[in-house]
Amino acid sequence: MFKAIFSIMVWPIWFAALIVLGLIYYILMLLFESKRIHPIARIISRLLLLLGGQWLTLKGSPPKQNRGPYLYLINHASLFDTFMTVAAIPHFFTGVGKIEQFSYPFWGTLSKKYGMIPIDRSKIQSAVGSLSKLEKAIHNGVSAMIAPEGTRTLDGKLNEFKKGAFHVAKNTGITIVPIILEGSFKAKNKKDWRISPGLLTARICEKITKQQYNHMSVNELRGYVQNIFNDAVEK
Numbered sequence: 001m002f003k004a005i006f007s008i009m010v011w012p013i014w015f016a017a018l019i020v021l022g023l024i025y026y027i028l029m030l031l032f033e034s035k036r037i038h039p040i041a042r043i044i045s046r047l048l049l050l051l052g053g054q055w056l057t058l059k060g061s062p063p064k065q066n067r068g069p070y071l072y073l074i075n076h077a078s079l080f081d082t083f084m085t086v087a088a089i090p091h092f093f094t095g096v097g098k099i100e101q102f103s104y105p106f107w108g109t110l111s112k113k114y115g116m117i118p119i120d121r122s123k124i125q126s127a128v129g130s131l132s133k134l135e136k137a138i139h140n141g142v143s144a145m146i147a148p149e150g151t152r153t154l155d156g157k158l159n160e161f162k163k164g165a166f167h168v169a170k171n172t173g174i175t176i177v178p179i180i181l182e183g184s185f186k187a188k189n190k191k192d193w194r195i196s197p198g199l200l201t202a203r204i205c206e207k208i209t210k211q212q213y214n215h216m217s218v219n220e221l222r223g224y225v226q227n228i229f230n231d232a233v234e235k
Helices: 002-031 034-051 081-088 099-103 107-114 124-139 164-172 218-234
Strands: 054-059 070-074 093-098 117-119 143-146 175-182 198-204
Touching: 002 034, 002 107, 034 054, 034 081, 034 107, 054 081, 070 081, 070 164, 081 175, 081 198, 093 099, 093 124, 099 107, 099 117, 117 124, 124 143, 124 164, 143 164, 164 218, 175 218
Parallel strands: 054 198, 070 143, 070 175, 093 117, 093 143
Antiparallel strands: 175 198
C-alpha cells in the first residue's frame, strides 16, 4: 500500500520536473555544446533521482577524461539507469538507444539534441549503420555508453549480452569501463508502475584496455565482460 501511495504522489512531481528541467537543458544545448554543460546534466540527473525517492552513491573512481575516450557498458534494469549513468560519469558521452524512445514526446527530441544515436536492432543494416556512427564519434574522441543487453531485464536477472558493443570495441580499440548499476530494478522495474524509494549504487569497475582484449574474438570479449557483470550482479 505504501508503495502505491508513494508512487501516486511522486509521479506527477517527477514528470513535471522532467519537463521543466529538460526544457531548461534543451535551451542550454541550443546555446552551448553538450560536452560543455555536462556538469549541469549530472546535477539534473541527481535531482531527478532524488525526486524519484532515490539516493545515488558511487563506488570506484571514474577514469580521467584526458586518457579517453571510453566505452561505458551498463546493465539495464530501470528507467533510472540513464540518470544514474549520467550522474556517475564526469564527462560528456554519447550512446545508442532503442529507436522507439526517440518517438516519445519531448524525451525523443531531448535525446536527439543531446547526441544520442537511435538504433533499430530488428533491422541489421540499420543497426550496423548506427554502430558505425558511434564508432565515428569514438574516433573523434567522444566517449560512449551502451547497455549490451539491448533492453531492460524483466526479472532482475542479467540478460545475455548482444555483440554490437564488442564489435565497436574491437573496431576502435577503445578502453572499456563496466559500470554495475545496483538497486534500480527494485526501485522501478519495467513490469511495475510503482516506485520503491531507496538506495542506488553505480559501481565503476576496473578498465579493460585494448592490450587486455586485443587477442580475444568478439565472442570471447563478450563472454569475458558478461562474466564480470554476472559475478557482480549475483553477489
